Amino acid sequence: MIRLYNVLREFWYLSESGETKLVEAVETEEVLEVEPEENAGLNKALDTYRKLIEKKDGADPLTEKEQESLEKRIKEIEKREVVEKIEEHESVEIPCEKGKITIGPPTLTRFEKARIMGARALQLSLGAPPFIPIPKNARISLDISMEELEQRVIPITIRRVLPNGDYQNIPIDYFEK
Template sequence: MSDNDQEVVVEEIEMEEPQVEETEESVEVAEGEIDTGLTKALDTYRKLIESNELTEVEQSALEKRIKEIESREIIERDQAHEAQEIPVEKNKISIGPPTLTRFEKARIMGARALQLSLGAPPFIAIPETARTSLDIAMEELDKKVIPIIIRRVLPNGDFQNIPIDYFQ
């Protein structure tokens, strides 16, 4: 057996490490890391206070800030929020701009052009200037005859379903 063969065997053995399941101890370590970061920040504030570069007013303000930080409740996980629909009243769009964004327009025109190219009937008379299905889709969007609803979603999951004819 040559030296190269032995190296290959060693590499294969190293790759076959057992997978470690997450235990309560590893979770506690993660929580300890958060506390370590907090203590480091507080130590930095304390070092600033100990240095003679700050006035008494600034030192008292920093001490007050340290007490405020220590008294804060650390939130590790936000409580679950159930997504709710925000009702739409006529001409009142509460999420986003009152007009279609360029991304919404592109998505609508692309989807509609695909439908038209696959044989869907157009909602308008085909204009003489239309050369492609995209031209027809743009004309349909301008006339707001496409039966589509835009869903705008907030970061917390709340959403608003807006019919296309509500946009300006």
């Protein structure tokens, strides 16, 4: 494709007074037939492992006993089952009992706090009524949302999700202060 572009570009620059010539571009595609090696990633990992073990001892080559031990460990690794397909997992809600949080720390993380305060400050700035009397030292809606979060009056639930998709919905009252 680039070749065709270069030919046409050259032709356009060199064309004289409206003469047009047809230039036929020939595209050739080379297909390399390379069969992927079975367990290529495993073989590469084993080679790297072998090199690391050999380098660990420094300049001294491995003894016969150490070499046999290394080969035995490599054979054990090769015999292991390779998981190529991950089975589908249905997400399940983990029930939340009062005061028992099973996913994550028992307190709000800084990211959860930031998300809650930001969302609540936006609501307040758009005219939502505050859940507490407005403090005297509050200058912006973020100050009000911080105070609401400290008093735990915001009716919100935090969803914590595990990597497999299981999740736990935790009311804000359940978190330690």
